[in-house]
Structures are given as C-alpha cells and as structure tokens.
Amino acid sequence: MLVAVMAVSLLFPVVALAADPTVTITVSAVVVSITNSQDTWAIGPVVVDAVVYFSADGNADVDYSQIENTGNVAVDVEIQGTDADDETYDWTLAAAAGDKTYSLYANSEGAPTVYDVEVKSSSYVDLTTDLAALGAYDWSMKFTAPTDFDAADDGTDKTITVTLVASQH
Amino acid sequence: MRKLVLCGFLAIALLLAIPGCPSASSGQVFDGGAVSIQTFERGLWLKGSEVTIVNLYPGYVGSMEFEVGNGIQDNTVKEVRISVEPEDDKDLGDGWVQLPSQYYSWFSIDNPVFTLRPGESQKVTVTVSMPEDADYPNKKARCELLVMGWTVVGTTTNEWGDVVNVCGNVPIGVASEWYIETY
Numbered sequence: 595m596l597v598a599v600m601a602v603s604l605l606f607p608v609v610a611l612a613a614d615p616t617v618t619i620t621v622s623a624v625v626v627s628i629t630n631s632q633d634t635w636a637i638g639p640v641v642v643d644a645v646v647y648f649s650a651d652g653n654a655d656v657d658y659s660q661i662e663n664t665g666n667v668a669v670d671v672e673i674q675g676t677d678a679d680d681e682t683y684d685w686t687l688a689a690a691a692g693d694k695t696y697s698l699y700a701n702s703e704g705a706p707t708v709y710d711v712e713v714k715s716s717s718y719v720d721l722t723t724d725l726a727a728l729g730a731y732d733w734s735m736k737f738t739a740p741t742d743f744d745a746a747d748d749g750t751d752k753t754i755t756v757t758l759v760a761s762q763h
Numbered sequence: 764m765r766k767l768v769l770c771g772f773l774a775i776a777l778l779l780a781i782p783g784c785p786s787a788s789s790g791q792v793f794d795g796g797a798v799s800i801q802t803f804e805r806g807l808w809l810k811g812s813e814v815t816i817v818n819l820y821p822g823y824v825g826s827m828e829f830e831v832g833n834g835i836q837d838n839t840v841k842e843v844r845i846s847v848e849p850e851d852d853k854d855l856g857d858g859w860v861q862l863p864s865q866y867y868s869w870f871s872i873d874n875p876v877f878t879l880r881p882g883e884s885q886k887v888t889v890t891v892s893m894p895e896d897a898d899y900p901n902k903k904a905r906c907e908l909l910v911m912g913w914t915v916v917g918t919t920t921n922e923w924g925d926v927v928n929v930c931g932n933v934p935i936g937v938a939s940e941w942y943i944e945t946y
Contacts, residue, residue, distance in 0.1 A: 614820060614822070614823070615818040615820055615946045616818060617816065617817065617818045617819055617820065617823050617825060617946075618815070618816070618817040618818060619814065619815070619816050619817075619825060619827050619891070620814065620815045620816075621811045621813075621814050621827050621828065621829065621939075622811060622812050622813040622814070623810065623811070624810075624811075624812040624813065625808050625809065625810050625812065626808065626809050626812040626937040626938070626939070627805070627806040627807065627808030627809070627834070627937065628806050628807065628935055628937065629805050629806040629807070629834065629837060629935070630933065630935050632933060633839070633914040633916075633931035633933050633934070633935070634914070634916065634931035634932060634933060635932060635933055659933075662805065662806065664804070664805040664806035664808070664834065665806070665808060665812075665937075667812060672851060717851065718851045753932065754932060755932050755933075755934065756932065756933050757911070757933075757934055757935075757936060758933070758934070758935045758936065759851075759909065759911075759935070759936035759937070759938055760935070760936070760937050760938065761812070761852075761907065761937070761938040761939075761940055762812040762813055762940060
C-alpha cells in the first residue's frame with residue numbers, strides 16, 4: 595500500500611503555483627453632471643462667407659447657451675465639432691474658412707465679443723476648466739461658411755455635431 | 764464673378780436641428796429597460812467619475828458598476844451612448860500613457876445604448892477581461908468611459924422602416940476617467 599501511494603506521488607508531483615496578484619478596482623462615488631440649455635442649433639440656409647452665431651436669430655449673443663455643473667465636483671468642460679457632412683460633399687472644419695472649408699469658434703467667458711476657442715474635429719479642446727459644483731458658464735459659437743463651394747452643394751442639408759463633455763477636474 | 768453668382772443663387776440648407784441620433788446600428792427607440800427613479804434633479808449625470816484599477820493581470824476577469832441618469836427637471840428624453848475612449852487630458856500625469864486602442868476590447872459594456880426619460884437612471888456594468896496572452900506588463904495607462912446624452916426631439920421612420928429617434932446636434936457628455944496599472 596505504501597509503495598502504491600509513493601508511486602502516485604511520483605506521478606503527480608506537487609508544484610507550487612505562483613498566486614495571482616490582488617486586483618483592486620475602485621470606482622468613486624462622485625457624480626459628474628452637467629446641463630446645457632440649448633441642445634440644438636439650426637443654422638439654416640447659408641451663402642458663401644456667411645457668418646452665423648449660435649443664438650435665437652443667428653446674430654451675436656454670447657450668453658445664448660448656459661452650461662451648468664449640476665454634479666458634486668468641479669469639472670472641466672471640453673468641446674469638439676465635426677465636418678459638415680452630407681455623405682457626398684463634406685465641408686471640412688478648420689481654423690479658417692476656405693474652399694469647402696468652414697470654421698467654428700466658441701467664446702470664452704469674460705471675452706464676450708471674442709470668439710477665441712477654436713473648435714476642432716480632431717480633438718477636444720477646453721471650453722472651461724474648474725467649473726465649480728453649481729457653477730454656470732455662458733457660451734456661444736460663431737460659424738463661418740466656406741469662401742467657396744460647389745454648385746452641387748445647392749440645396750443640400752449638412753449635419754454638424756458639436757459635443758460638450760465634462761469630466762472631473 | 765462666379766462667387767457672386769454663387770452668392771446670389773446658392774443657399775445651402777444647413778439643417779442642423781434634425782440629424783438622426785447616432786444609434787445607427789439599430790436605430791430603434793429604446794425602451795429604458797430596468798431603470799429606476801433618482802432624485803438628481805437636473806442634467807445628464809454619471810456616478811463613478813473616476814476609476815483606478817491596480818494590478819490588472821492577464822487572465823483577470825472582473826466587473827465594475829456605474830449609474831447614469833437624466834435629471835427630472837430638464838424634461839427631456841435622452842438617448843444615451845456609452846463607449847471606452849482615449850483620455851483627452853493634455854497632461855496625463857507623470858508616467859502615465861494613453862491606453863493603446865487595441866486594448867479597449869478588454870472592456871465590455873453590458874448595455875451601451877439606451878433611452879432615459881426625465882428622472883430615470885440606469886445601472887451600467889463594465890466587465891474587465893484581460894486576455895491570458897496579453898503582453899502589457901507594468902504599465903500605467905489611462906482611458907475614459909464616455910457617456911453621451913443626445914436630447915431626443917422627435918422620431919422618424921428610416922429607410923428600413925424602423926422608428927428612430929431624432930436628436931439635437933449639441934449633445935452633452937460626462938466622462939469617467941480611468942487609471943489602469945497592469946501587473
């Protein structure tokens with residue numbers, strides 16, 4: 595019997611396995627929350643070189659929309675745009691309007707006549723940082739149409755999406 | 764001269780108000796599912812603004828839970844889309860790098876698209892599953908969970924006959940910033 599047990603032990607030697615490390619996952623209970631008072635912008639028909647502001651009538655109104663921090667922590671709010679897309683004849687978003695290229699700028703608070711935040715399609719950019727809980731931020735945008743575009747654009751609808759994202763400061 | 768002619772006759776309708784919501788894969792109006800009523804009164808909110816994962820090793824499987832809600836006072840329906848995205852902070856912090864995008868597949872979201880009526884919230888589970896053959900040891904990497912809320916302004920029927928949400932074109936999002944240290 596002893597011989598049999600020893601034989602089994604030799605066949606199945608005990609190997610000390612390395613223990614897996616302890617994984618720690620921590621999810622904070624902090625709530626990030628924002629509102630933005632204007633969730634739609636209908637620019638309407640435009641011609642070349644047209645300038646349209648994010649407001650009720652298309653004219654400059656820097657306080658048109660308001661972001662509120664409704665969470666319980668200070669946040670940074672970033673903004674990103676897209677090309678003007680109609681699936682055939684896109685207008686590219688760039689720093690300056692040009693041929694089939696449009697530009698989009700947002701205003702930073704405290705500079706009501708200066709639209710100095712370039713909205714990009716390639717990345718998010720800061721719109722406001724360290725916005726305190728219960729704090730508010732008034733903002734608007736300035737759209738400049740291309741300096742030229744194809745006759746094929748006549749009457750076509752294009753879609754631009756402007757995204758605001760808040761994260762904990 | 765050509766430009767003048769264009770100015771005179773071309774009117775490009777930039778009808779930004781009514782793009783379809785980005786839930787193109789199904790495009791359906793989602794019934795909220797297992798939602799609950801919360802007391803956060805305003806805004807699109809995310810509980811779980813920051814996550815740290817320490818000692819993540821190949822073969823590990825675990826999960827974490829978040830909660831997403833839509834403020835009752837806003838009186839708007841939100842189509843919510845959730846995804847793992849690059850961390851867009853310019854300053855990632857000393858020693859931290861962007862998590863390479865090929866590793867986003869380590870994270871699966873149980874319910875990445877849903878609709879919330881005013882005052883509703885929904886729990887979201889994210890499963891972390893690092894493959895056995897993953898070769899990414901001793902790294903400090905960052906990414907984020909991005910929760911986008913698109914205000915539903917109506918519905919329409921698409922070319923396949925599905926009823927789809929029509930959303931505003933200035934959506935808001937809230938992000939959970941993730942700090943991942945691999946073993």
